[in-house]
Structures are given as C-alpha cells and as structure tokens.
Amino acid sequence: MEPSQDFKSLQESVQKALVSTVKTVNRIAAEDLSFQRTVNPEVGQQLDDRSARILELSTRLLQSAGRACNIKAPKIEDAEDIEMNWRGVVDVVDSVLEKADTAMDEYTGLVKRKEPPVADSATKSKRAKSTAKVIRNANISKPQILFERSPDNFSTTPWKPILTSKPHAKESLKESLVTVPNETGTLQFRHPYETEISHMEYPKPVYQSAEPVMYQPVETTQATWVDTYEGVLEMLKELKKAKEIAVDLEHHDYRTYVGLVSLMQVSTRDKDWIVDTLQPWRHKLEVLNEVFADPTIVKVFHGAYMDMVWLQRDLGLYVNGLFDTFFACELLYSGRSLAFLLSKFVDFDADKQYQLADWRIRPIPEEMLYYARSDTHYLLYIYDRVRNDLVAASDSTSAEKNYIERALQRSRELSLSRHEHPGYNEETGEGSRGWYSYVFKNSHLAFDREQFAVFKTLWKWRDDTARKEDESPNYVLSTHSIADIARINPPDAKALHSLLPLSAPLARPRFNQIWDQIKEAKAQGGPSLLHFFTSMAPDSVRKNGRPRVAKPTTKLPGLDGEVTVSRLTRSQLFGDMPISTRWEETRPTSDNPEDTIPFPWQRFVQEGQTEGDSQYDEPTDENATAEVQPVAVEALVGTSEDQEALDGEFTLKRGQKRKSDAVEDSSSSEEESAAESDEEMQEDNGVISIVDQPPKKGKKERRRERKAQTKGEEVDEEQVKRQEAKKARKTRQQEKKLKRQEDKEQKKYEAVPFDYSKASSVMHAKREPTEAELKARRKVFDPYSKSADSNVKGARKAPPVRGERSATFRK
Known part of the structure; x- marks a missing residue:
C-alpha cells in the first residue's frame, strides 16, 4: 500500500479483494474437494498451499489484533486448531470490536478517556509453564488432626460463628448471635455483620x-x-x-x-x-x-x-x-x-x-x-x-x-452469605449433600423399588462413613459407582464386592457391612424412582406465577400400594347391554369417587346424557361427577325360570322352505308328498326348532283367522282336520326318529369281541394289499386328461354389461 493512499481507497481495494475471493471459493462446492483431490493431484497440492497461506494470514491478523488490545491471541496451525481455540478467537474479535467502539466514541467526542501508560514490565511478567507433574491428591498426614479446634462433622445444632470479638460493630456480638429461620424453615444463626453490611456506604x-x-x-x-x-x-x-x-x-x-x-x-x-x-x-x-x-x-x-x-x-x-x-x-x-x-x-x-x-x-x-x-x-x-x-x-x-x-x-x-452445616434429608434427598439433584438430572436411570432402596442406602452409608473418617464422600465411594451398583442390584455379597472399585479403599474392607444394610433396605421396600417423583410433585401447578384455574381433576390412587381399578356396574360407553347371558358379578365399588381412574371418553359420555333419562339422574352441580345408578340384574336378563328355559336343550333340524300362497292352496296329495320329503330331510340334517315352545301358526291360517274376523265366515272343518292330521303325522315321525337315534346310540356303545383270526400279521409286514386298501388309494390326478381328448373350444361369450342405465329418471 502506498503511503499516500487514503482510507477510502484502502477500503475499496480490500472489499474488491474479498468479493473476488468469495466468488472464486464459491465456484466449487466443498463436498467436491475430495473428488477433485483424487482426480487431479495438482489441485490437492494447490488447496493445501492455499489453506496454509490462509491459516498463516489468520494467525498474523489475530496476533496483531491481540497486541493492539493487550490480549493473547491463539496460534492456528491447522483446521483443527480453529475449533479447539475458538473461544480465544472470539475473545480477540470481541476485544477488537470493543476497542473500535471506544475509538469511535473518542473520535466523535462522546467520551474523553486517556489510556494509562503501560510499563515495560508488563511484557516481562510472563513465565514459561512448568513441565513438572502437578500433585492432585498428596499422600500426606491430615493437617486437621493437629488443629486446636478440630472440625465437628456430627453436630446436630445450627452452626455458630467462631467469633470472639466484633471490630467495627454497630451492633454488639451478643445481639448479633441470634437464631433466625432460613429458606427451608430451619433455625440458623444470623450473619454477625448483617447490620453493618446492610447500612454500609462504599468510599x-x-x-x-x-x-x-x-x-x-x-x-x-x-x-x-x-x-x-x-x-x-x-x-x-x-x-x-x-x-x-x-x-x-x-x-x-x-x-x-x-x-x-x-x-x-x-x-x-x-x-x-x-x-x-x-x-x-x-x-x-x-x-x-x-x-x-x-x-x-x-x-x-x-x-x-x-x-x-x-x-x-x-x-x-x-x-x-x-x-x-x-x-x-x-x-x-x-x-x-x-x-x-x-x-x-x-x-x-x-x-x-x-x-x-x-x-x-x-x-x-x-x-x-x-x-x-x-x-x-x-x-x-x-x-x-x-x-x-x-x-x-x-x-x-x-x-x-x-x-x-x-x-x-x-x-x-x-458478602452477606453465611455457612451452614452440610447435610441432607434422608427421605427427600434435599440438601447440600443430598441425592435429589443427582437423580433429578439422571432420571433416565428409572430405578425400581429395590434399586432405589439400594441407591439411598449406599448414599447414606457413604455420608456416615465420610463424616466418621473425615473424608469427602467422593473419596469414600464415587457417585457414579453408587449409581452402577444400584442399577445392577447385586444378589449377594460376592457380587457386591466385585462391583466396588479399587479406588475406594474405605468401601472394599466394609463390603459385609454394606451388604447387611442393603438386605435390610430391600426387606423394608419403598417407592420406585417414578413413584418418588410423582409423590414430590406439587399439588397445584402454577402458570406465570399465579395458580392455574381448572376443574378439579381425579386424584390418582396411592402409589405405595398396588394400583387397582374397580369396574363400574354400568358401562360408560355401551350402557346397559349385557356382555353374556350370564351376568357377571362386579367388584364392590368404592364410596370415594376419587379412587377410580376415569377413561378419556368418560366425561364426553356423561355430558352427552339427556336430562330426561329414565335410568340416570343428571347432577345439578357442574363440577360434580354423574353417579352411576345400578340396574337390577333381573330387569336385564329376566327371572330364573326364563333363564332355565333359555339354557335348556334344543334340537337342530332341517325344515322346508316357506311356501307362497299359491303353493299352500294346492291339493292334499302335494302336502303328503311334501311331508314325506320333509321326513327324508329330517333324517339327514336338522334345523333349529325349540321343542318346548308351541309351534307357530302358518301364514295361511293367520290370514284365514283375520278374514273370519272381518267377514264373519267360519273356518272350514275339513281344513282343520287336515291340519290336525298333519300335526299328528309330524309327531309320529319325530318319535320314530328319536327311537332310531336311541338304537344307534345303544349299538354304538355295545362291546364287540376282537377277532384275532382276521387280524393282520405283524411279523410279516410285507403282504398284498386288501381290497379296501386298494379302493382307498386314489388315482393320480391328471389336469390335462379331459382337455387332451376334447376339441378346441372357442372363447366364452362376454356377459352383458350391467349398471349402465340409471334409475334416477325412471318413468
């Protein structure tokens, strides 16, 4: 750049170069770079050279901006360094933008700020990083053993400040050391300098x-x-x-x-x-x-x-x-x-x-x-x-x-923060050393009853041991190990010992003690993790800081016991329709309507009931639940006598088709032949006819009765005699049929001695087949036997097309 070049020309040249670079980059997609490298090795070499050049320019630009803003800029050697040091790149860019804003404010006169002089020692304050290994957990004797005031890990009283005097006091130490309830309602000592800090003014x-x-x-x-x-x-x-x-x-x-x-x-x-x-x-x-x-x-x-x-x-x-x-x-x-x-x-x-x-x-x-x-x-x-x-x-x-x-x-x-004894609630897990935060963040563990009991028992044992040995809970047994043991739920002490990590020197020698507490917790039982979260849910859900207005919902049954659903005496969906001919006895319903779980469609069925229903009374209260009135079983299925009649035996018979009026007016000879054919049909098959019920009247007879009533005519006596003779003949035929069936049943169960002379030989299995066996053998089916002998036939005539005419404009 020439020294006489002004800022505007510099800006235009930089923008022109950027536009040209972007256009060149956009000519080829990033997904095609690997293909281009494979096809043309020279392209790959050029891409590597350009990438190295861009990374070098970016590093120089970041370092220049970092020196201008007194901030250390990251060094970018390859593409992976961009992701690894992205936080440092962002810090440099933010500092540059902040410095630009400050410079603009100073240039426009909004602020008058003078930069402090930076001494030469600022650049000399750097020191090379040590390559020595940092000791995280030294194996040394505990210094707290020599303290004149040893820590008390089992204190049951609120933590009391160890002050013996109170300099710069506006309120005496005795007046300051009083107990007040904290956020959870537990009594704690006040902050000794609460009055002084609240009323102080900074210089x-x-x-x-x-x-x-x-x-x-x-x-x-x-x-x-x-x-x-x-x-x-x-x-x-x-x-x-x-x-x-x-x-x-x-x-x-x-x-x-x-x-x-x-x-x-x-x-x-x-x-x-x-x-x-x-x-x-x-x-x-x-x-x-x-x-x-x-x-x-x-x-x-x-x-x-x-x-x-x-x-x-x-x-x-x-x-x-x-x-x-x-x-x-x-x-x-x-x-x-x-x-x-x-x-x-x-x-x-x-x-x-x-x-x-x-x-x-x-x-x-x-x-x-x-x-x-x-x-x-x-x-x-x-x-x-x-x-x-x-x-x-x-x-x-x-x-x-x-x-x-x-x-x-x-x-x-x-500065008004105060110390409290670390601890937690064993039932809810809340507290600075509790397990509630862990299970809330890792609720996907989904512990059942035994697993959750094991988890809480291990947590309590770890906390008690840490207090007794004055060690951190993670040193005794890590939280991850507790969750793994609870998830696996070891069946015996040997399995528990295999699950304890080698990095837990206080837990492995005490595995028998841990196992005894686990067995006791399993015997006592308790809720699962899902039941625990459900029981800890708030009674009322709040929205935007205010209680949400809604209809009272049905409360779920207690989660400690088994969840049972009682069946109503009347179906909310199908009404009074019986499921079978024999009414099933229902379980006694609870008097508390909140013990039942409603189906999703129940409220729609209740709202759809009319006010004039003869079996149910609509409640007058809008929020009340419609009471289900039990319906008498006798009203739905009839008396016991009717039930016995329905459950009695019946015979399957085959009857003749219903005849038209013209056929019924035919001669008696036709009726007799029909009766004979009826008899033959009855011997083969049967049709449903309930024997105990009287036979129904025919269509012709019912018509004659109606005609006699309207016109005053008398029924033909000969026709009546024929009807009675026909009925008597049918009765005799039924008796003969029943007798033949009894004879068949009797012959069926009569014992017949076995004839060993006609039995087939067992030792000489290879023998000539009998006539019965030859008849039983089927001929091989030949699908082309008929088609080969017959002549060639033409195609079938297509059936006429139906449905073309419309009956809409029928005359």
Missing part, C-alpha cells in the same frame, strides 16, 4: 474514575510467607494503612468432609503476603477482622461466592466493603474468569494447571507459589481498570444502566 473513590496505579514488577519483588502468629500481626499493621487490598484463597476438599482453606493470599499496592492457614492456631486469624470488617477499606475479590463461606467457617473472617470484579465482567465484557482479565489488562498467561493442585503440601513448590501470588498481585491494577470502565459506561439517571451501582449492590449481597 467515594469507588464511584470515580482515576488513573490506574501500576503494579510492582514481579522480578524485583517477592511475596512474604507468613506461618507464625507474629508474622500475622506484622502483616496486619501494613494492611491497616491501605485503602484497597486484594484477597484470594486456595481450598482443599478431597481428604476432608467439610473442606480446608489451605492458603490465603493478600496484596496491597506495594507488597504481597501468602498466609499458611493450616497452622494449629488458624482460628487466631480472626484478628484480621480489623481490616476485613472495616468498610473504609475496599476488599477486592474475583468470584468470591465460596470465599465468603470459607473465610467465616475456618478463620472467623467477615468481609465488609467487598468489590467482586466478576460482577463487572458480567456487565461489561464477554469473558468472566480471572485468567481473561489477566490476559486482557496485564498480558499475563495464568497457568491454571495448579487450580486443582493439593495445596496442603509443605513446603509448597516455587511454581505453585508463583501461581498463588499472581492471583492477587495484579488484581488491584485490574480493579482500577474495571472500575474506570464501569464508571464510564454507567448512567446515573437510569437504574438499569448504572453499572457501578449494580456491581456494588451485588457485591454487598454476596
């Missing part, structure tokens, strides 16, 4: 923008190691002179039940201290409340959510005048960690591999001390930069945009 310099004070060079200064009470008193004298101090803690919670504060780092503008908080006299550090509880001294922390609890639990320290830079990050920046602030304002790469190190090690390695010191050494300078950004971005006329006041208010609320 005026906190609300004002000022020139940041540069930190001391790390190479020319050194942190002071404090491991005696006299050294604490000397440090206290220096801290009283400061207006702001930075504080951070290092904590250990794996080889202890409640946790240990292992180190405390304190820094002023000129000096750093690292205090050994594992000394037996650690409770005497309460003397530092002369500074920590002083509202005129600003205490700067980053992410002090747990620090507030750890300080009062182990050291008896309470912070009044807290400024948490984490809340400022939430309001101003994209990153929120302390490492982000160190990289943004100091260009310091914090080595976070020591964050989970075992800080109980004594003596502490030099690399760990350097990491611990860096957390507070630069924090006051970061506080100056963050405070200035908050003041510059705040608008005092709007509560929502008054960022500095919002950050201070949230810091004040955080």
Whole structure:
C-alpha cells in the first residue's frame, strides 16, 4: 500500500479483494474437494498451499489484533486448531470490536478517556509453564488432626460463628448471635455483620474514575510467607494503612468432609503476603477482622461466592466493603474468569494447571507459589481498570444502566452469605449433600423399588462413613459407582464386592457391612424412582406465577400400594347391554369417587346424557361427577325360570322352505308328498326348532283367522282336520326318529369281541394289499386328461354389461 493512499481507497481495494475471493471459493462446492483431490493431484497440492497461506494470514491478523488490545491471541496451525481455540478467537474479535467502539466514541467526542501508560514490565511478567507433574491428591498426614479446634462433622445444632470479638460493630456480638429461620424453615444463626453490611456506604473513590496505579514488577519483588502468629500481626499493621487490598484463597476438599482453606493470599499496592492457614492456631486469624470488617477499606475479590463461606467457617473472617470484579465482567465484557482479565489488562498467561493442585503440601513448590501470588498481585491494577470502565459506561439517571451501582449492590449481597452445616434429608434427598439433584438430572436411570432402596442406602452409608473418617464422600465411594451398583442390584455379597472399585479403599474392607444394610433396605421396600417423583410433585401447578384455574381433576390412587381399578356396574360407553347371558358379578365399588381412574371418553359420555333419562339422574352441580345408578340384574336378563328355559336343550333340524300362497292352496296329495320329503330331510340334517315352545301358526291360517274376523265366515272343518292330521303325522315321525337315534346310540356303545383270526400279521409286514386298501388309494390326478381328448373350444361369450342405465329418471 502506498503511503499516500487514503482510507477510502484502502477500503475499496480490500472489499474488491474479498468479493473476488468469495466468488472464486464459491465456484466449487466443498463436498467436491475430495473428488477433485483424487482426480487431479495438482489441485490437492494447490488447496493445501492455499489453506496454509490462509491459516498463516489468520494467525498474523489475530496476533496483531491481540497486541493492539493487550490480549493473547491463539496460534492456528491447522483446521483443527480453529475449533479447539475458538473461544480465544472470539475473545480477540470481541476485544477488537470493543476497542473500535471506544475509538469511535473518542473520535466523535462522546467520551474523553486517556489510556494509562503501560510499563515495560508488563511484557516481562510472563513465565514459561512448568513441565513438572502437578500433585492432585498428596499422600500426606491430615493437617486437621493437629488443629486446636478440630472440625465437628456430627453436630446436630445450627452452626455458630467462631467469633470472639466484633471490630467495627454497630451492633454488639451478643445481639448479633441470634437464631433466625432460613429458606427451608430451619433455625440458623444470623450473619454477625448483617447490620453493618446492610447500612454500609462504599468510599467515594469507588464511584470515580482515576488513573490506574501500576503494579510492582514481579522480578524485583517477592511475596512474604507468613506461618507464625507474629508474622500475622506484622502483616496486619501494613494492611491497616491501605485503602484497597486484594484477597484470594486456595481450598482443599478431597481428604476432608467439610473442606480446608489451605492458603490465603493478600496484596496491597506495594507488597504481597501468602498466609499458611493450616497452622494449629488458624482460628487466631480472626484478628484480621480489623481490616476485613472495616468498610473504609475496599476488599477486592474475583468470584468470591465460596470465599465468603470459607473465610467465616475456618478463620472467623467477615468481609465488609467487598468489590467482586466478576460482577463487572458480567456487565461489561464477554469473558468472566480471572485468567481473561489477566490476559486482557496485564498480558499475563495464568497457568491454571495448579487450580486443582493439593495445596496442603509443605513446603509448597516455587511454581505453585508463583501461581498463588499472581492471583492477587495484579488484581488491584485490574480493579482500577474495571472500575474506570464501569464508571464510564454507567448512567446515573437510569437504574438499569448504572453499572457501578449494580456491581456494588451485588457485591454487598454476596458478602452477606453465611455457612451452614452440610447435610441432607434422608427421605427427600434435599440438601447440600443430598441425592435429589443427582437423580433429578439422571432420571433416565428409572430405578425400581429395590434399586432405589439400594441407591439411598449406599448414599447414606457413604455420608456416615465420610463424616466418621473425615473424608469427602467422593473419596469414600464415587457417585457414579453408587449409581452402577444400584442399577445392577447385586444378589449377594460376592457380587457386591466385585462391583466396588479399587479406588475406594474405605468401601472394599466394609463390603459385609454394606451388604447387611442393603438386605435390610430391600426387606423394608419403598417407592420406585417414578413413584418418588410423582409423590414430590406439587399439588397445584402454577402458570406465570399465579395458580392455574381448572376443574378439579381425579386424584390418582396411592402409589405405595398396588394400583387397582374397580369396574363400574354400568358401562360408560355401551350402557346397559349385557356382555353374556350370564351376568357377571362386579367388584364392590368404592364410596370415594376419587379412587377410580376415569377413561378419556368418560366425561364426553356423561355430558352427552339427556336430562330426561329414565335410568340416570343428571347432577345439578357442574363440577360434580354423574353417579352411576345400578340396574337390577333381573330387569336385564329376566327371572330364573326364563333363564332355565333359555339354557335348556334344543334340537337342530332341517325344515322346508316357506311356501307362497299359491303353493299352500294346492291339493292334499302335494302336502303328503311334501311331508314325506320333509321326513327324508329330517333324517339327514336338522334345523333349529325349540321343542318346548308351541309351534307357530302358518301364514295361511293367520290370514284365514283375520278374514273370519272381518267377514264373519267360519273356518272350514275339513281344513282343520287336515291340519290336525298333519300335526299328528309330524309327531309320529319325530318319535320314530328319536327311537332310531336311541338304537344307534345303544349299538354304538355295545362291546364287540376282537377277532384275532382276521387280524393282520405283524411279523410279516410285507403282504398284498386288501381290497379296501386298494379302493382307498386314489388315482393320480391328471389336469390335462379331459382337455387332451376334447376339441378346441372357442372363447366364452362376454356377459352383458350391467349398471349402465340409471334409475334416477325412471318413468
């Protein structure tokens, strides 16, 4: 680019180059690149060269932007580095955009901000990462054994603050130490400095923008190691002179039940201290409340959510005048960690591999001390930069945009945190050490009754053992192992022992004790996981903070016992229609309508009933459930005599077809022949005719009776005689038929001696077939026998097409 080239021409040339590049890239789809590489090796080589060139330019561009914004940019060597370091790329882009906004505001005159001078020592604060292996869980003796105030893991009373005096008090210590109910209704001691923190006012310099004070060079200064009470008193004298101090803690919670504060780092503008908080006299550090509880001294922390609890639990320290830079990050920046602030304002790469190190090690390695010191050494300078950004971005006329006041208010609320004894409810699993959160997040486990009982028993045994041995619950037995054992549900002690991991040194020797408790829990039983969640569901569902208005729903039966559904005396879908001829007795219905589970269509059937129904009465209340009136069984199926008549024996007969009137007027000879044919038909088959019932009158007879009634004519006597003779003849035929059937049945069951002379030989199986066997053999079916002998026939005539005419316009 020529020196005389202005910005507009530069912008146009850059845009032209970008457009040309995008057009070139879009000429070939990304899915076709592998095909092009295979077809033409030169294309693959060119693609690799261009990709390397683009990655190099991107890395140079990110590094240039990172140097301009005082932030470390990631190095991109291949395509995978983009995904792995995407968070770092986003931080650089956000910082560039933020700096561009600031530059635009300064250029337009909206803000007047002067950048602080950056000392040369800022670039010298980097230190190469240590290659030494970080010790996570050191095998050392427990320091809490030597404490003058040993921890009490089985306390049944509320946790009481360990304060013996209260500096900077507006309310005496005796008046402050009173019990109040917490969120769950359990009594707890009040925060001793609740009155002082609630009414405190931050110093005026906190609300004002000022020139940041540069930190001391790390190479020319050194942190002071404090491991005696006299050294604490000397440090206290220096801290009283400061207006702001930075504080951070290092904590250990794996080889202890409640946790240990292992180190405390304190820094002023000129000096750093690292205090050994594992000394037996650690409770005497309460003397530092002369500074920590002083509202005129600003205490700067980053992410002090747990620090507030750890300080009062182990050291008896309470912070009044807290400024948490984490809340400022939430309001101003994209990153929120302390490492982000160190990289943004100091260009310091914090080595976070020591964050989970075992800080109980004594003596502490030099690399760990350097990491611990860096957390507070630069924090006051970061506080100056963050405070200035908050003041510059705040608008005092709007509560929502008054960022500095919002950050201070949230810091004040955080300093009111208080410690409580860890524990949980064995029935509901709620509490800081409970299992409710775990099963809620992993409800897919779907434990049955025995599995859920095993899970709760193992959880309780682990908590009791951890309290007794002063170990963390995860050291005794991991939560993942508890879930696996409960899911498998071992049938015996040997199976349980095989499921205990080798990394559980306290659980494997006690597997017999664990098995006894598991057997007892299985014998007692309990709800399944699904039943537990159902019983824990709220009685009323709320929507938008208000109770939802709805009709009262039917309450499900109790989940502890077996769920049974009682059958109603009347079908809600089919009404009074009996299922069979013999009415089945129903179970006694419950008097409580809530014990029955309604079908989805039940309310539609109830709403569809009319008011004039003769069997059911509609309830007058809209929310009431329609009562089902039982219907008498006799009214539906008849009396017992009728039932016996229906269940009696009947004979299957075959009768003649119904004749027309012309056929019935024929001569008697035809009737006799019909009767004879009827007799022959009766011998072969039968038709349904109930013997006990009287025979029905014929159509001709019924017509003659109606004609006699209308015209007054008398029935022909000869016709009556013929009718009676016909009936008598039918009666005799039925008697003969019954007699023949009886003879057949009698002959059927008569014993006939076996004739061994006519029996076939067993030893000489190969013999000539008998005539009966020859007749039984069928001829081989030949489908072409008839077609081969016959002549060729023409095709069938197509049937006439029907349905073409319409009867709509029939004349």
